Structures are given as structure tokens and as C-alpha cells.
Amino acid sequence: MTETGTLERPVETKAKYNLIDCDIHPSMKTPAEIQPYLSQRWRDHLATYGGHTRQGLSETLSHPRMVPEVSRVDSWPPSGGPPGSDLPFLREQHLDNLGIDIGVLVPLRFNASGQRHPDFAIAIATAINDWQVGKFLDPEPRLRGSIIATQEDPANAVAEINRRASDKRFVQVLLPPRSIEPLGKRRHWPIFEAAVRHSLPLSLHVGGVGGHQATGAGWPSYYLEEHHSQVQTMQAVIASLIFEGVFEHFPELKISFVEGGFSWVPSFGWRMDKAWQTMRDEVPHVKRPPSGYLRQNVWFTTQPMEEPNPAKNLADTLRWIGTDRLMFSTDYPHWDFDDPRFAFKVPLTAIEKAAIFAGNAVNFYGLN
Amino acid sequence: MNQAVLEKETGTEAKLGIVDCDIHPAFSTPDELAKFLPQRWRNHLADYGQRSANPLVGTLPYPRMTPGNGMRRDAWPPNGGPPASDLSFLREQLLDPLGIEYGILQPLAAGSSTLNQDLGAAMCTAVNDWQLDKWTGPEPRLKASISVAQEDATAAIAEIEARIGNRSFVQIAIPPRTIEPAGRRRYWPIYEVAEHYDMPIGMHSAAFGWHTNSGAGWLNFYIEEHYAFSHSLQSVVASMVFEGVFERFPKLKLIVVEGGFAWAAPLMWRLDRQWNRMRSEVPHVKRPPSEYIRQNVWFTTQPIEEPENNRHLLDTLRWVGTDRLMFSTDYPHWDFDDPRYAFKVPLSPAEREKIFRENAKQVYRLP
Amino acid sequence: MNEMIRSLESKLGLSTVGGIDCDLHPASPATKTLLPYLDEYWRETFVMRGVDRLSLAMTSSPPRAPINVRSDWKAESGFAGDTLEAVRAQALDPFGTRLAICNVLHGAMIMHSDDMAAALCGAANEWLAREWLDREPRLRGSIIVSAQNAELAVAEIERRAADHRFVQVLILAQNDEPLGRRRYWPIYEAAARNHLPLCIHAGGSNRHAPTATGWPSYFVESYVAQASIFESQLLSLVAEGVFQKVPDLKVVFAESGFTWLPSFFWRADKTWRGVRAETPWLTEQPSDIVKRHVRFTLQPIEAPPDQDALARTLEHIDCDDILLFSTDYPHAQFEGLNALPVAFGETLAKKILIDNPLATYPRIAADF
């Protein structure tokens, strides 16, 4: 973990941005809000067949969460509708209250990449992107959007990226980490190529419906386990990207891992390094120790912050990962929200703080 | 059971040559393929082997009933080596006595299911070279299959293009158990090339893949696994129909190998019925599914289903259509079908001609 | 009234009523509806977690797909069969049905948590007894259980067994493992002990892909694939020796189709002759075991419109005992009242309508 990557830039404290939130979940007042963004053919399809994903329940995640809409009890807008569905309330409770300069939207509803019907997946992805513009980006300049792309259908994902790239309010391409095949496989490479061409980073937010068991050991019974299995998903994605040679082929590619935590990153890097040292002749296309790519191409958002006991142990973890790799996120309005005022239970220097709360994100998204 | 004696016309054992659509050639020794591989992959194989989603190295997790992964006991060549590894014995036991005019090689365990895709592509190339070198070169009655690593469509197409000029190759071999169902768009570039060159796609039952071997989960016994082979082939047919493959590539030929065929009629009924009801979901499928099947799909006959009342098979033949069926032996596997005894019902000379010879000659474009 | 049923009535003197409908679906209750039938722990945690707001509809039976709602039976709500009045007017009266078995297809059966699944199944059964069976004497019920925890399933069966209006146990076709596996045997023993056939109904958990080749894009394709799942289950039950272990067990395949049976028999019997050393407890060929122990509900009839093929298929099956009358209400399996095509002939029709159900369901026979 000693190499300095080419994508790293000195951290500058930008007075312009003091707090950037990399993970805000917008939602719809009612599911019908999507309709103006769909053609009649797909409105009919949605009404008749609903979502058709690779899991047992058609409208609901397989492991029920702990609170309604997975959301903070105080985040339900007084005007009605679910949390994150009311822009004025989102401004008031979140952006204004915490002094957020830039907030990045991560829309999760309808799960375009998880849709099995390939044409419906395309229609949904496009609709959600238009909806972000219409409902949030046009009226609120502090918000930024994520391009939803159909990961299982790379050609159409690229088309959608090309279509959105000129709108600079879209700052990243959003993909689900759970997919039919590991992300690093070559069939996904056209997506990486398009992202690099448009200088758009990729972002992977926990979730997705790839049709595989939630852990290599099988299906867990409880949300407590399923929530943790998201970490393993992130590990699988990182290992795949590295061992398939994605970062070797696309050295400029930037990826953030959102809501997967980060305390596992050092040991995972050590393990990958060791396996690579032993078996590098199997993967001659991987030229450097895997942790080197972690230092160069990969960022992590901070929520849900791990909480060691004693808290000071986290300082080691931060040192091992590098505070230049971390970007603050709240996960608003979800129940395990991190408050920027209290999330870090270890002391940070002013420089570290500036980097984690804003500077790293400025570099990652190219916000200058 | 009292009708189970052979009911076949006896006089018409014509001199008619047979086309056997399913012969499994084997390596004499495990390292026979090595000389067809570049050094880089020889080294790799020595250290890492050929990893697939099969949990065991070099062994199937459902042991067969006879040694050699389910071989006929009388098929072990007197000169040593596993069954179907010795050309002269294969001639002596199969081609000559049964009057086989053409035999289609279906090499198994090639690179198609290999997790390392570059290795998979290299293995396919090597197996294709090996078929020419060991089999079709010295024995022109044998015809080869172009093995391809279908999960990497680019590599698969490169291999097809490299072989297409050689008429010893008569089909493209893809296993039915792929990462995604066979009709999904990731595989379309392969179908496009196949249609362009009028090369049929042969899908032979596969012992492992990326998914449980039944929609019900992992089965315990070989008797169940063997049955489930036919389900993966049914899934292939359903997928290619519903994804619109045959609509998009109307001249594509699909051959379903070693799945039997009696299921084809009820499958067509089920497909048609549900298509009728839910065509709004799949508006790109313009015609009843059975029409595509009758136009684009052929079935090899082994392992032929055996009704208690032999004559019931006549209904099935009528429903599936004798123009869709092509005879196969599955030599040298234990459940081999002998052309003399496989059909326990009377076939008209014209039907016989079609099933044992003409359909295959046309589909494979044999001289 | 169905022409076939009418002619039977006059000829055979079935003066009062028609047959016994072995597969009728009241609309699955909303989760909130089940709250009064749950104990305090589940009531409290469901509300707290927002589970009461979730749709637990299964991907394998999207409630609005045309297969699941016959258009002329559709209520204003967009669903069908959601009131007793509708069931009486559409499913019971017009067919002159004497008795109908209610199969509630509820996501309870596929929840990951053993305890949550069991609690929801128990609540759905209680709901069926109170809201349907208490109010309509022509209705009978199936005890739905989640197969993944045999102990809890057995407890539910024993709890319901005293209520003789419950005439069978119902599980779904796709579970964690094939149903012949030993882990499920206690369920079968409990069913047989209480004179309850085991009904295996189309649908499932989607915890793995529904085919060995992965995830079909379309619902229609998945629906077709159900037949393969049923075939696997049938052979699993036979191969693992379930019927040797529990000789009194009757199994009812519901909404499985049956025209695939001849090819199943031919191939399974042939393979058995070759590999029977593997399963030495199988001393008879599979088709004989199936004909003795397994029954199939009539709908859907997957045959060409030409009645000859259907008649030939019945001859191939060569077993008059095997079919049970069903409308599969409110699923769209036939038009008008034509649930029983003329190809069956009157003698067989009578068996299907009355004799076979009576021979299959001891609890119904006892009522006659």
C-alpha cells in the first residue's frame, strides 16, 4: 500500500465546499410518479406485470428491514408521502439543517438492472434519469444526479451514458453490485470504457438482484446477516475488477463503493496481495499488487460508520486505508443515517476532516 | 408390458447409410490435448487445471453407473485407453457394423464451461484442432463440431470464423447450461454468425453449469440428474423462442442433442397456450412458439423414451413431426441407442429415411 | 353451467351439485389484514418494521398478470376473488360446485426467517378459517406451511388438524432443495398421520434460478418453466423413497399441467431400469409409484385445441384415477365455464369431478 496513484491529487481545502453528502436517497410520493416518464407501452406493462426480478417477492426485498421504508422515523414529510419524496422538506431537514453544499442522489426504486425483461429495464432506467432531472435537479442546484444504467445490457447502458454525459449535473454512473456475473467480466467493459471517455466515475451502492444467494454460504435467515452480506458483495466486486484486469486496462477509471462500510478494506487488501503473490502466474495481466489498485482507483463512502470498541481502533483503519480514499455520506433518509457532527468518534485533523467531508469528493466527481 | 416385443418392419433393413448425430470422442491419455495448446496454457493447466462450476476436480459429483463416467462396458478398446479413444476400434464397433455413413463428433468437457474465459477459448481451439488431427483427417465419415466459449461472444466468433472454411466442421457446439438462458441478447452475435454461414447450433446435454441442475434445487441422485438434462434443453428452447431469437434470425438452426424428444409435444402445447395468454409481455414474438420450433429446431433421438405401450410413441412422432428428428447413438455411453432396436414401433420407409439419414443430411448440409 | 357437468347431472342423477373443485384461489390477504391473527410480538415488530405495509406478493405469481386474473372475473380493485360474494357468484354457483378447496398463495411460504414464515402461515390459515370457511359451508381449506423448517411446519399441521375443514397441506413447487430430501420427511409424516394429502402448488421462492440455464427474461417463460420444476419434484419424491417411507402419503400437484406426464413416465422408467442400483429401495418403476400416490389438478390443460391429442395423451397416461377437477379460479385457464373439455368423456369426467377427489381427500369423503 505504498504506491501513490496517478489519480491522487493533493487535497485542497475548498472554501467553496465544506460538506458533500455522497448518498441521498430520493423517492416518489407514490409509485405513479414514474408514469409521466414512461411511454404508454411500458405504463401498461408495469400495470400488468409489475417488476420481474431475480428474487421471490415481486414488490419487496426478501429480508424485511427494521423500520418502514428503511427510514428514520422523523424523516416522513409533514405533507405526506414517504421520506425523501418531498423536496422542500428534504431541503429543510437535510440540506439546510446540516449545511450540505452538494448532495448526490442515489435513486434505488424500480431497480433497472435487476429487471429481467431487457426492454423494460431500459425504459425504467431512462425514466428514472428523467425523473431525477424533473423532480430534483431542475429545482434544486445543490443536488446532483446519478446515471442509472442497465448493467446486464452493456450496449444500452453505454447508450444511456452517452445520452446523459453532456448534462454536467449527472456526476456518476450508478451500478448495482449484485449482478448476474462479477462486475469485472469483459462483457461489462464497454460500460467502463464509456465512463472513462466521459470522465464519469462509477458508483456502486449496496443492493441489486443478481439471482445469486446472498452469501457464498447460502441464504441467511435474518436481515442482521443480510445487511452484513453487503460487505461481502463489495469485496467480490473489488476482487473481480482487480483480478480481471479492469484497472490495468482502464487506469483512469474511478469507482466509489457506497454504503458498504470500509473497515474491511485493509485486511481484504492484504489477503488479495498475498493470494496474488502466490498465484500471479495465473493472472499475468494483473501487474501490480492488488492493494495498489485500491489506492489508485477506489474510493469508499463512510456510512454506515463502523463503531469499534474502543473507538480509537478506527484510527488504525483510517491510516491503513488512507483518509484520501474516504468520502462522507449520510444515507439520508435511511434508518442507519450518519450525522456529520457525530459520525466520527475518533479525532481527525483539520486536513483529514476537510478531505473526508468535501475535498475527496471534489476530486472524485471532478466538481472543480 | 406385454406389447414390449419389437414391433418393427423386418424386411426393410436396406443398405441405407445412417447419420449418427452424437458420438463422443475421447482422449487416449489425459494429456493428449496438451500438444494442441500453446505453452502458456499448458503451464497453466498443469498448475491450475480447468476450473468450472463443477465442485470436483476431474470427477462428476453424480457418479455414473459404470466406470469411465458411464461407459458401455464393451466399449473399452482392446488396445487400452478409454472408450471411443481408439479410431480403429470405433470403426470396428460402431461405424462399420451399424452402417454409419456419417458420424457427428460431440466432444464434451471442452472450454465452454471454463471459468477462466481465456483458457476456455484456448481449450476450444485445441479441441477443434484435435478433432481434425485425430478423427476427421484419418476418417472422413466423421464430422466435427466447432467448440466455442460462448460466454465470450467475441472469442467465440473469432473461432467460428477461423473454422468456417473447413467442411469437416458441420455445427457449432454450445452447452445448454450457460450463464444466462440461451436466448439472452449477449449470445446473439454468435447466432448472427451461425445464421450467416448456415451452421447449425448443436446443444448437447451438459453435466454442469452455473446454476442448480433443477429449478427445484440440487438433486440427490443420478437418476434425477439424468432426467433433469432434458429440462435444461427445454429451457433453451423456451428461452430462444421468447427472447425472439428465431424472429430475429429466422434461418438459424438449433439441434437439441441427447435430451430425448417426447417432451417436445407437451412443451409446444404449453408454450403456445401461455404465449396466447401473455403475448402482451412479449410482443416481439409474433407467431405461436410451436411454429418457430417446427421451423428452426431439431431433436436427436437418444435417449429415446420408451412407453409401456410401444405404439404410444407413434402419437409422439406425429406430434413432434418426423421431419424434426435425427437419429443418434450417444456412443460409447451406457444408455446408447442401437439403430436396429431403438424404435420399437413401425416406421414407414419414408419416415425411417428421414429420421436416420435425410433430416441430418439436410440440417448439417452433408454431401 | 358447464355443458359436460349439466349432461352428467341429468344422466347420473347428481341432482344437487356438480363436482369438487380442488384448486380455487381466494385473493391473498394484504399483510395488514393478517395483523389481528398474529401474536403480540409479531404485531409489534411488523408495525415497527413496516412489514404490515409491504406487499408480500410473489414474483412467481404477479397478482395482476393476465394468467392470474381472468378479465371477466376482474373486480374494480384490479384483482379477482377478493370477496366471498365474488367467489360465490363466479366460482361456486355457476359450476354447481359442491365443495371447493381454497389454496391461498401467500408470500408467507417463502420468507427467509423460519419463525416469521411460520407466524405468517399460521395467520393466513387462521384468516382463511375465520373469513372464509366460517362464512361459506361449500369451502374447504389448505393448511399453508413453509417447508424450510419442517419442525415448525409440523407444528402448524398439528395445530390445524383438529379443524376438519382443512383437507390438505400446501407447499410451493420451488423451495431451497428438492422436496424428496430427508429434511422434508417429517412434514409428510405429519400430513399422512392426519389424513391430509400434500398439495404442491406452482410457484416458489426463487432462491435460485428457476431453470438450470439461469434466469428467464419473461414471466411467461418462467411460467412455462414451472412444468420442469414439477417434473424434478416428482422424480425427487420418487427417487428419494418418500413413498416407501410414508406409504399413506398422497400428493396433489396443483396448477402443474399434466400433459407432460407420458414423456416423464417413458423416460423415468427407462432410466430407472438402467440405474436402479443407485436407489435400491425403488423396487417398482417410477410410473407405477406416481399412479398410486400422486394426483394432478385439471387446470391448466396444456394441449392443442384439437381434442384428439388430449384424448391420446390421456390414453398414454393410462390412469383414470390421476386427475382432480379444478377451475384454478380466478386464473385465466379457460373461457366461460368450459373447465372440463369434452375429450374426457362422461365416465372419466365423473371420476375427475367427484370420485377421484373423494378417493384423494379422506376428510372430504367423510363429509359425504
Next chain:
Amino acid sequence: MVDTAVARQRSVLSQLGAIDCDVHPDAPQRSDLLPYFDDYWKEIVTTRDVDRLELTNFPTRTKPFFREDWKAAEGRGVEKLRRNLLDPFGLKYAILNCVTGVHAIYDPYLAAAVCRATNDWLKAEWLDRDPRLRASLVLPMQNPEAAVEEIERFANDRRFVQVLALCMGEMPLGRRYYWPIYEAAQRHGFSLGVHAGSAYRHAPSQSGFLSYLAEDYVHQVQGFAAQVGSFVAEGVLGKFPDMKIVLIESGVSWLPGQMWRMSKDWRGARIEVPWVKEPPSALVRRQIRMTTQPFDAPSDPAELERIIEHLDADDMLLFSTDYPHAQFEGDAAIPDGFPERLIDRLARENALATYPRLEERP
């Protein structure tokens, strides 16, 4: 090169008589096992050609997996093990973990038969030939009833000290389906060993099957992480408090991060699993143990002690060599930077506390 720290460790090891908790005997072939099958199974494994049972995760052909110097040594079986490991490391006990493809077999009766033969073979060909050897019972997890019978069969042979499962099988190991096995194991004082490896009942990652063996090996950690989650959430740790669970060849450094996250999640989600009364980290520290090879340590040995501190459980780690796999060079079986004050516990005391059957006379 023998630096002083390593030399000191080595001498401490041999003075103490270390207990090596992960040693792999050569995987038995059919010819090895044949004498231990009854007539029916003898005929079945012969006619059906059930021979080489080797997991795709651990192909014996893979050169980088094995230490060249150990491989090159003369002899076979126990003799070779003595020469390479037992004598030079001055071991008091070595626990044999026979990891074969039996875990991947589907037929529950065939799996049970192969397990029985393997255990009898271990006893006759290994345990009976060197008093320092101990072993794990290989169990057919596909068939809990047969697994329980196998535990009962060996309950009186105290040289079998634990029962063995894979970290990626059909279902997570915490599921109630497996509890009868744990009940029997606890009753007889066996610990539960969970070893790296997958039966490939499903893909080893949520995103499917991985292209490379290197990647596959890295992912074993995820199987272990899921199992720890499962043992905690399903309540196995509370239900079987006397049975230690040993993660074997799991790596070590990933566990603190998991404990942090699970304990935090538990605070928010505990109403879902009301039987879990303590923070997962406390349960894990009390009952889960890990072997130390591989450790997946940072390259700077000075950092190792930080990880030990994060673990905050001096009794969690068990000495292992993972013989004959290539995890370290020379005699450096104890990871560089391992705190000296804990070496005694690592090498001996922790194992004795983990395996109640270990001290008793055979």
C-alpha cells in the same frame, strides 16, 4: 535466513510442545479407502468409478498451493509428516483435517459411506501410527442423521477432537437443520471446525462464479464471514455454549471489522433476533476461534499487534501451519510481529481450552 525473533519463537514452540491445529493429510484415493467400505459400497464405488474426490477450490495439482521443500521430502503418509512437520517443529499434537470432495457429493448415503471410510482410514493409517496425531471427524453435512451416527460411533475415541464442515455448503451452518449435529458434538465435547472450501452448491460470490483460482481463494473469507453471521444470528452460540467453533484456514484480520459492523447492526436490528442477548462481538470472542495460517497480515510486522488488539481476545487464536500448504517459509509459522506475551497461549493453551477432548488419554 533465520532471524533471532523467529529462532526464539521456534525454540519456544518446541519447548512448549505446540499444538498445530491445521494439518492436512494426503487426500485418500479410492484404493486407500476400499478396505474400509462394506461390500455394497465397495461394489458401488468400483462400478460407478467413485475415485478422486477433490474440491475445485483446492486442486492438488496447483503447485503454488504447496511448499516445494515439503513436497520434495522422501516418504509418504505418517513417515513424511514426521520428517517435515512433527519432529522439526517439536509438536505435541497435530490435528489432521482431511478436506476432500466428499462435501460436494449429492447422494446423502454415498456421502455418509465415504465419510465413514475416511474416518476409519484416518484412524488406522494415521492416528494409530503416531501418538502425536489427532483428527477431525469428516461428516456428511448433507445427511444430519448419518452425521450424528458418525459422531456417536467415534465418541469414545478421544483422538478425534472436532467435527469438520466446509465454509460454503448447501446452507449457512447456523440453520436449525444442522442443530442435531451440534447437539451431539457438544454432548461429546467435540468442537466444530469450519474449513475453507465450497461445495459449489451456488456461486461463491453474490455476483456469480469467479474467473480465477486466486480470486476464488480470496473469496473464502466471505464464506467464513457469512458463517459467523449465521452462527450469531441463528442463535447457535447461545444454544450450544460449550461447543467452540474453529475457523480453519480462514484468515484472521477480517474479523475485527465484521465484529464492529455486526455489533452496530445488532443494536438496530436486535428485535429481529430476540434470542441474541449480547453484542455479537462478545459472543464471537467467547466462542469462535481461528487458526493463524493464513493470517492475511499487513506487510509491516509492527502493524500485526494492532490487529491483535482489535480482536481483543487473547484466547481466540490457535497455532497452525496449514501443512503442507505454502503459507510461510522455513519455520516462520508464527506471523511476524506476533506479540511475544501471547505466544504461549497461541501455541498451546488456547488449543487446550478449545478442544476439551485433547488432553484426555486416547
